Amino acid sequence: xxxxxxxxxxxxxxxxxxxxxxxxxxxxxxxxxxxxxxxxxxxxxxxxxxxxxxxxxxxxxxxxxxxxxxxxxxxxxxxxxxxxxxxxxxxxxxxxxxxxxxxxxxxxxxxxxxxxxxxxxxxxxxxxxxxxxxxxxxxxxxxxxxxxxxxxxxxxxxxxxxxxxxxxxxxxxxxxxxxxxxxxxxxxxxxxxxxxxxxxxxxxxxxxxxxxxxxxxxxxxxxxxxxxxxxxxxxxxxxxxxxxxxxxxxxxxxxxxxxxxxxxxxxxxxxxxxxxxxxxxxxxxxxxxxxxxxxxxxxxxxxxxxxxxxxxxxxxxxxxxxxxxxxxxxxxxxxxxxxxxxxxxxxxxxxxxxxxxxxxxxxxxxxxxxxxxxxxxxxxxxxxxxxxxxxxxxxxxxxxxxxxxxxxxxxxxxxxxxxxxxxxxxxxxxxxxxxxxxxxxxxxxxxxxxxx
Ligand code: FAD
Numbered sequence: 349x350x351x352x353x354x355x356x357x358x359x360x361x362x363x364x365x366x367x368x369x370x371x372x373x374x375x376x377x378x379x380x381x382x383x384x385x386x387x388x389x390x391x392x393x394x395x396x397x398x399x400x401x402x403x404x405x406x407x408x409x410x411x412x413x414x415x416x417x418x419x420x421x422x423x424x425x426x427x428x429x430x431x432x433x434x435x436x437x438x439x440x441x442x443x444x445x446x447x448x449x450x451x452x453x454x455x456x457x458x459x460x461x462x463x464x465x466x467x468x469x470x471x472x473x474x475x476x477x478x479x480x481x482x483x484x485x486x487x488x489x490x491x492x493x494x495x496x497x498x499x500x501x502x503x504x505x506x507x508x509x510x511x512x513x514x515x516x517x518x519x520x521x522x523x524x525x526x527x528x529x530x531x532x533x534x535x536x537x538x539x540x541x542x543x544x545x546x547x548x549x550x551x552x553x554x555x556x557x558x559x560x561x562x563x564x565x566x567x568x569x570x571x572x573x574x575x576x577x578x579x580x581x582x583x584x585x586x587x588x589x590x591x592x593x594x595x596x597x598x599x600x601x602x603x604x605x606x607x608x609x610x611x612x613x614x615x616x617x618x619x620x621x622x623x624x625x626x627x628x629x630x631x632x633x634x635x636x637x638x639x640x641x642x643x644x645x646x647x648x649x650x651x652x653x654x655x656x657x658x659x660x661x662x663x664x665x666x667x668x669x670x671x672x673x674x675x676x677x678x679x680x681x682x683x684x685x686x687x688x689x690x691x692x693x694x695x696x697x698x699x700x701x702x703x704x705x706x707x708x709x710x711x712x713x714x715x716x717x718x719x720x721x722x723x724x725x726x727x728x729x730x731x732x733x734x735x736x737x738x739x740x741x742x743x744x745x746x747x748x749x750x751x752x753x754x755x756x757x758x759x760x761x762x763x764x765x766x767x768x769x770x771x772x773x774x775x776x777x778x779x780x781x782x783x784x785x786x787x788x789x790x791x792x793x794x795x796x797x798x799x800x
Contacts, residue, residue, distance in 0.1 A: 356794060392561075402730070445716070494531050500526070539774070588763060637745070639740055640694050642697060
């Protein structure tokens, strides 16, 4: 067992922990990062499969994500645009398949008008919400009392419109059914992206990707931290007092003045705190839970949909695979599709045998893009729900009423213990951008506390 003395120990080498460590180092502090896995990057993770680059976790960056943009500029990392040329495909609730152009789903004028009404109402309220403190909105208590599903139906009685708009936040972002989180939580999600219109515009929110993959950002930061990143060191025990902390990794113990816990909030209770955390944190942490989504990749010898004038972008609010995009990595001649299977649909897929699961999912993609989709060369399902150090995807959110009740305390430090996660961010919430912003903010708070 190695014992180290540092100014700050950071638990978790995802983008938030690594950014915090990097900023602390730049401010002249000594750091050690203890990471449970045998790799850095956390929920960003890429692998090469039969020659295709697959991003299993986070990958896209949008124009408003200036926290992450400034970090990659510093690291010398470039971005490339997602393939967006051509028409999209929509499968309606009755199973009708339509190829369409433009931003509006092909759902009939009345439903489009209702969707636009819902978008306008979301935009109006979003403009009033401070992403760093959504609980301060004058109607926050009421908005946190009602599920997003029911709130949408107080504004429109068009079921298709409510389902389509619900999908953008439920299946599309929080990866939970729309009846399990509040309208306030939905507004936090949209305010974190600047507006609801930004969030529903896939060309905005899924704009560009990293050359070298999103995990490459964490790898680049870890490289700058050098030997101060300790892999295979899950921290399960933390002693703390006002004077400092001792974090116990599997092979490394670190004594430090402060600790940054940069793991997702659903994993805070994996660590045994001595003395225990205060009541408020004990209770708060039980109300933040992970969503669940399967990110599926299918790689083909060519991007056959492009030859048919299709962009690869597909939506089906009632389909098993609710969203599909062209996810071909830049410079590769093969064609890669990515699809998302959220919450209860993901549950259903995991009930099937591996062979049935593959067949059902590929049939779901083929309903959008034709039978050529049935025979990929590579087929890969992400399964972050089975990963001990994540336990779901993409991120955590509060249960009904939790954001208003517990949100104001989520970013408070407990003596020397600071929490940093994309899931606690305002701008960039649930995204790598939020992880970076939180890492920087936490580092600045610690520097101010240590240096006075
Ligand atoms: P994490 O990335 O979860 O890192 C936490 C780290 O802590 C992990 O490395 C973990 O192993 C480690 N850890 C946990 N417990 C312990 C312990 N006890 N001791 C030591 N180490 C521990 N974001 C985007 O911006 N764009 C996207 O396109 C996008 N798509 C996504 C797709 C998927 C499938 C998933 C899962 C996420 C996606 N995200 C996306 C979200 C993004 O990946 C996360 O917001 C981001 O990775 C969070 O960073 P973090 O550092 O806060 O947490």
